[in-house]
Amino acid sequence: MTVYLDHAATSPLRPAVLDAYAAALRTVGNPSSIHADGQRAREVLEEGRERVAASLGADPMEIVFTSGGTEAVNLGIKGLFWARNAGGGAGAGAAAALPRPRIVVPRGEHHATIDSVEWLERHEGAELCWVELDATGRVRLDDLARALGDGGDVALVTALWANNEVGALQPVDEIVALATAVGVPVHLDAIAAYGQVEVDAHRTGAAAISVSAHKIGGPVGVGALVLARGWDVEALLHGGGQQRGRSGTQDAAGAAGFGTAAALAAEQLAEHAARLAALRDRLIAGVLANVPRAVLRGPAPTGTAPGSASVVRLPGNAHFTFDGCEGDSLLMLLDLEGFSVSTGSACQAGVPEPSHVLLGMGVDPATARGALRFTLGPDTTADEIDALLAVLPGVVDRARSAGLARRIPSLGR
Amino acid sequence: MRILAAMSGGVDSAVAAARLVEAGHDVVGVHLALSRNRGTLRTGSRGCCTVEDALDARRAANLLGIPFYVWDFSERFADDVVDDFISEYAAGRTPNPCLRCNERIKFAAVLEKALALGFDAVATGHYAEIREDAAGHRELHRAAAWAKDQSYVLGVLTAAQLDHAVFPLGATPSKDEVRAEAAARGLTVAAKPDSYDICFIPDGDTRGWLADKMGAEPGEILDQSGAKVGTHAGAHAFTVGQRKGLNLGVPAPDGRPRFVLEVRPSSNQVVVGPKEALAVAELAGARFSWAGQPPVDAEAGFACQVQVRAHGEPVPAMARVVDAGVDAGSAAAAGARELVIRPEAALDGVAPGQSAVVYVGTRVLGQVTIDRTVSAAPLPAALPVPV
Numbered sequence A: 001m002t003v004y005l006d007h008a009a010t011s012p013l014r015p016a017v018l019d020a021y022a023a024a025l026r027t028v029g030n031p032s033s034i035h036a037d038g039q040r041a042r043e044v045l046e047e048g049r050e051r052v053a054a055s056l057g058a059d060p061m062e063i064v065f066t067s068g069g070t071e072a073v074n075l076g077i078k079g080l081f082w083a084r085n086a087g088g089g090a091g092a093g094a095a096a097a098l099p100r101p102r103i104v105v106p107r108g109e110h111h112a113t114i115d116s117v118e119w120l121e122r123h124e125g126a127e128l129c130w131v132e133l134d135a136t137g138r139v140r141l142d143d144l145a146r147a148l149g150d151g152g153d154v155a156l157v158t159a160l161w162a163n164n165e166v167g168a169l170q171p172v173d174e175i176v177a178l179a180t181a182v183g184v185p186v187h188l189d190a191i192a193a194y195g196q197v198e199v200d201a202h203r204t205g206a207a208a209i210s211v212s213a214h215k216i217g218g219p220v221g222v223g224a225l226v227l228a229r230g231w232d233v234e235a236l237l238h239g240g241g242q243q244r245g246r247s248g249t250q251d252a253a254g255a256a257g258f259g260t261a262a263a264l265a266a267e268q269l270a271e272h273a274a275r276l277a278a279l280r281d282r283l284i285a286g287v288l289a290n291v292p293r294a295v296l297r298g299p300a301p302t303g304t305a306p307g308s309a310s311v312v313r314l315p316g317n318a319h320f321t322f323d324g325c326e327g328d329s330l331l332m333l334l335d336l337e338g339f340s341v342s343t344g345s346a347c348q349a350g351v352p353e354p355s356h357v358l359l360g361m362g363v364d365p366a367t368a369r370g371a372l373r374f375t376l377g378p379d380t381t382a383d384e385i386d387a388l389l390a391v392l393p394g395v396v397d398r399a400r401s402a403g404l405a406r407r408i409p410s411l412g413r
Numbered sequence B: 001m002r003i004l005a006a007m008s009g010g011v012d013s014a015v016a017a018a019r020l021v022e023a024g025h026d027v028v029g030v031h032l033a034l035s036r037n038r039g040t041l042r043t044g045s046r047g048c049c050t051v052e053d054a055l056d057a058r059r060a061a062n063l064l065g066i067p068f069y070v071w072d073f074s075e076r077f078a079d080d081v082v083d084d085f086i087s088e089y090a091a092g093r094t095p096n097p098c099l100r101c102n103e104r105i106k107f108a109a110v111l112e113k114a115l116a117l118g119f120d121a122v123a124t125g126h127y128a129e130i131r132e133d134a135a136g137h138r139e140l141h142r143a144a145a146w147a148k149d150q151s152y153v154l155g156v157l158t159a160a161q162l163d164h165a166v167f168p169l170g171a172t173p174s175k176d177e178v179r180a181e182a183a184a185r186g187l188t189v190a191a192k193p194d195s196y197d198i199c200f201i202p203d204g205d206t207r208g209w210l211a212d213k214m215g216a217e218p219g220e221i222l223d224q225s226g227a228k229v230g231t232h233a234g235a236h237a238f239t240v241g242q243r244k245g246l247n248l249g250v251p252a253p254d255g256r257p258r259f260v261l262e263v264r265p266s267s268n269q270v271v272v273g274p275k276e277a278l279a280v281a282e283l284a285g286a287r288f289s290w291a292g293q294p295p296v297d298a299e300a301g302f303a304c305q306v307q308v309r310a311h312g313e314p315v316p317a318m319a320r321v322v323d324a325g326v327d328a329g330s331a332a333a334a335g336a337r338e339l340v341i342r343p344e345a346a347l348d349g350v351a352p353g354q355s356a357v358v359y360v361g362t363r364v365l366g367q368v369t370i371d372r373t374v375s376a377a378p379l380p381a382a383l384p385v386p387v
Helices: A015-025 A036-055 A069-084 A111-124 A141-148 A172-181 A252-267 A269-290 A327-336 A356-360 A382-407 B011-022 B051-064 B074-090 B097-116 B175-184 B206-214
Strands: A063-066 A102-106 A127-131 A154-160 A186-189 A208-212 A223-227 A294-296 A317-322 A371-375 B002-006 B026-033 B068-072 B121-123 B128-132 B138-142 B219-222 B228-232 B259-264 B269-273 B280-285 B287-290 B302-307 B315-323 B337-343 B355-360 B363-369 B372-375
Touching (some): A015 A252, A036 A063, A036 A252, A063 A069, A069 A223, A102 A141, A111 A127, A111 A154, A127 A141, A141 A154, A141 A172, A172 A186, A252 A269, A269 A294, A269 A317, A317 A382, A327 A371, A327 A382, A327 B068, A382 B097, B002 B097, B011 B026, B011 B051, B011 B121, B011 B175, B026 B051, B026 B097, B051 B068, B074 B206, B138 B363, B280 B363, B302 B337, B337 B363
Parallel strands (some): A102 A127, A102 A154, A154 A186, A186 A208, B026 B068, B219 B269
Antiparallel strands (some): A063 A223, A294 A317, A317 A371, B128 B138, B259 B269, B280 B372, B287 B363, B302 B355, B315 B337
């Protein structure tokens, strides 16, 4: 038996998505071509765009398709930064004074964001103003207000809608309100939140929102930046000018697959979120009851209504630390038992690093090494959760003894 | 058996894992991330532990159909192998980092973690054999292919470590055979060049690397009488027995070539002299271990062969364990014991810090890290004592 509990990494393609995707892949035509084949491809593309827009409370012309979440985040952050500093030294390096050099960014963001803003700092003269998290991984609004100041020299605020590791839903309405009050645009990375909570672009008022198809059962290699009408981005990719701020032949089949997944996600959101939350709560209760010294990281779950402000944790996310364990030991032992899970943090050459999210929440590095993230999806069942709960205490015991072995060598001298 | 196959990304460890799978063992492949600069690509055939090596190991494991994981031991490796390497050189000794890695990482930290996680043994692609004596005790032996034999760097293994070590390549006649087997199995690493030298010094320039880490200060080169015969750019750039690169300003009276006899890091001095002054009549150290059952006559003294370099020649010797302080000049702490080895014929170019591995025939008895040597031709008393 294999149990897949890593839906935050990628979620299986839904059957209806595969059908739509495959059907579109079988046809020829560049959506930019003028002939009938091109027009048919354009129709497939725009239909997909409309469905994605509808799932996000946005207009179709606000959807910029990208090659995935990473490109969307890069375009949102770099594109807004450059556009906000246009004519003021952008591209001329750090020597020329920028009118709005500051980027306000919370700790614990995804690496697509961290690496983008740090690149802007190194190469484009950006100044980074980090906003602290509370112990549950939520952005501290008082610190955000401090970082914004009067906003005059701030290019943008960028923040996660929901933290992909510890599942903390951010106070996005308050974040946007604080930034908007001082005239600063906000980019929201909603890649982890999309499909589990309501992501409504117009209601939120963000300048840009990043999403990805494969986290909601769509194809890998397709994402979107929702770019509100009032804002422009400077392009990352130059060429045919096919979309606002993005060149490159448009992927009609990808749009068809994404559109189908988006429509399903929107249609089933309330039911899906409630189902996931119930399974998650079963998992959390079981782990805390059966595994000694397990600590739930991220906010304690409250409420299940997807649009409700009382929801503070992603319904499909359960994240724990098991002190005295190494995350890689836990992962290996669970994998050998047939459970696919994650430490939640970024890897280099297959080695999990201690999570910067946990460190940003004030967790000490040794404890942060023993982290495990379980993320549930539409195919997850209560039996699978129970099967996990049956093996987890033994796995943690064993990983703890291995963690201890590493500190007190006995076979060596 | 449940075996953890340490897979470096090279051809040897891939074939070793393949043989274990074929023999019906429950095998899991693990790549050890030892370098802190994993993002770099391998240059030429040198070095290891890059992302590329991790990928090669992963692909080999995929082909074998075994689970594969990467374990991060970079911190332990930096502390126990790299820092040890630097501090040994800083103390004027000549360490062997591969041996240290086997002693402290592969068959210590990794093996212990593996045992705690439910494995029975750790397998590597080393060329060496494990055999059992009549009583069932494990013994470490040279590989069938002496040209590839790696028993020297495994000389540090203890009986407890040998009980959980597996070397599937030990009986292979040659490396060509291993490559042919890898090709026949469809392993993409079949033609991958051998790694050599020191894995954490990928360009092979040990002197330059050490100068980077330790800094280099100019100092004096002295002859055996204490007379200054030249200058150097940094004492750690020299090893005992070295002849080239001395650039001595004052020729030897007899016009014969001179060799490094001693490196004195505390006074930043290098002592040179004629080849015969390199001859070592005795070597000893307090850090010794037995690779299996200790010799019964360890204290009375026993006949053996001693090898002081990875690919050096074994030479006949007598060895015995003594209480430190019995032999004049011992630096070992009171109450400690030393393994003292007297080769039949004097050995050349033996430096403190090196390991002397003791064999009887093909069997590895044990090893000692050399603390001190006794010259066959002692330096004249006139040589000034460094401050």
